[in-house]
Amino acid sequence: MKKIESQRILGIDPGFGRTGWGVIEKVGADSSRGGQEWQLVAYGCIETSAKKDFISRVDELHFELVKVIKKYKPTRSGVEDLFFAKNVTTAMKVGQARGVILLTLHQAEIPIDEFTPLQIKQALTGYGRAEKGQVQKMGEMILQIKKKIRPDDAADALAVAITCGASMKMRSKTSVR
DSSP, X not given: OOBOOOXXXXXXXXXXXXXXXXXXXXXXXXXXXXXXXXXXXXXXXXEOXXXXXXXHHHHHHHHHHHHHHHHHOOSEEEEEOOOOSSOHXXXXXXXXXXXXXXXXXXHTTOOEEEEOHHHHHHHHHSOTTOOHHHHHHXXXXXXXXXXXXXXXXXXXXXXXXXXXXXXXXXXXXHSOO
């Protein structure tokens, strides 16, 4: 029986005011029996004050994300790709914050997978146009969480982590043996 290394995934829902994060893991699964399901480790939200200037806010985001990485030691990460159609100014600031997030993960030498909202909805519900509430409910069911995950940013980050886990499984099935 071949033992699979433990996997710990950090999922991130980017923002500059609020960045959700969630950590899931699968430990020492026995590959001959298909392995274990993903389990919740922790989740939360990095919030920065609107009273601070933008540079201070992304600096705080970097600092807090480094603390999450050091505490939970993820082996892989998933980050939601941006999709904005309305407010260009907000999109640019979230894009810049997302750049800080990607750089922080890269500096920590954590592999990064990026997923669109459509891919996340598809992975959790099987339907790329699912409502946000449906995605969150499926995330709670997959991780066997009995209460509603709050804040929504953390629930979204856990959905990203679950999507990352599912994509790892798909890649391992399609790789050359």
